[in-house]
Amino acid sequence: GVVKDQLNAALKPHGLFFAPELSTSNRATIGGMISTDASGQGSCEYGKTRDHVLELETVLLGGERLHTRPVEEAELAALCQRDDATGRAYRTARELIDTQGELIRAKFPPLNRCLTGYDLAHLREDDGRLNLNSLLCGSEGSLGFLNEAVLNVLPIPQHSTLVNVRYAGFMDALRDAKALMASSARPTSIETVDDKVLMLAMQDFVWDSVAEFFPDG
Numbered sequence: 001g002v003v004k005d006q007l008n009a010a011l012k013p014h015g016l017f018f019a020p021e022l023s024t025s026n027r028a029t030i031g032g033m034i035s036t037d038a039s040g041q042g043s044c045e046y047g048k049t050r051d052h053v054l055e056l057e058t059v060l061l062g063g064e065r066l067h068t069r070p071v072e073e074a075e076l077a078a079l080c081q082r083d084d085a086t087g088r089a090y091r092t093a094r095e096l097i098d099t100q101g102e103l104i105r106a107k108f109p110p111l112n113r114c115l116t117g118y119d120l121a122h123l124r125e126d127d128g129r130l131n132l133n134s135l136l137c138g139s140e141g142s143l144g145f146l147n148e149a150v151l152n153v154l155p156i157p158q159h160s161t162l163v164n165v166r167y168a169g170f171m172d173a174l175r176d177a178k179a180l181m182a183s184s185a186r187p188t189s190i191e192t193v194d195d196k197v198l199m200l201a202m203q204d205f206v207w208d209s210v211a212e213f214f215p216d217g
């Protein structure tokens with residue numbers, strides 16, 4: 001599988017990047033990221049992995065390949081007519097969302113990170129198209145083997161800024177993070193580092209590359 005850092009290294013010469021971030025980016029595969037609907041630094045701005053998945057190809061039990069992307073009503077009707085695993089998947093999904101959709105929406109709490117796992121509530125997109133990727137993203141390999149993915153990539157930002165703020169206490173930092181997120185500065189991400197982690201980092205070989213961001217005092 002393609003590893004996330006490999007993908008971004010290949011995209012860099014084109015001025016593009018795959019936005020979902022995670023702390024294991026030097027070893028996490030795209031298939032693993034999609035299957036866990038991974039997200040991390042920058043998710044307030046860029047969302048989760050599923051927000052950047054356009055199409056998937058999945059090998060189902062028995063070897064059949066399932067191609068998934070948002071489908072309009074006419075195409076959905078044709079897919080549901082099929083006498084194979086693809087047909088069964090689309091028929092089941094269509095019936096589920098069309099008969100249980102209201103109940104699902106009423107029962108599940110509104111979560112800003114949506115639901116990781118089978119996200120039934122979003123089987124139909126806002127425009128009504130059926131998208132099986134809402135099930136496949138976050139399904140942890142339980143529905144099939146992801147074989148191919150068409151991903152959304154974005155232009156690499158021209159500028160980046162790091163602002164380092166020091167607080168008297170950890171809770172002060174957490175409280176202020178809320179205010180900072182709501183401020184007009186619109187931070188892409190906020191990372192809170194306590195003194196214990198900082199002390200440990202000082203003994204790590206990475207310290208030399210970041211020490212300048214943590215001046216004495």
Ligand SMILES: Cc1cc2nc3c(=O)[nH]c(=O)nc-3n(C[C@H](O)[C@H](O)[C@H](O)COP(=O)(O)OP(=O)(O)OC[C@H]3O[C@@H](n4cnc5c(N)ncnc54)[C@H](O)[C@@H]3O)c2cc1C
Pocket residue numbers: 001021022023024027028029030031032033035036037038039040041139140141142144145146147
């Ligand atoms: C130290 C640590 C830090 C982490 N940090 C973050 C973080 O910051 N943000 C975050 O979102 N997550 C984080 N995670 C969890 C994160 O989901 C995984 O690190 C990563 O996304 C998994 O990718 P992987 O390639 O290692 O997949 P694996 O761990 O190998 O697999 C993960 C799941 O996906 C399934 N899977 C993998 N490939 C495929 C495929 N091709 N088809 C079908 N199913 C597949 C596997 O069956 C498994 O259920 C962290 C995990 C660890 C251990």
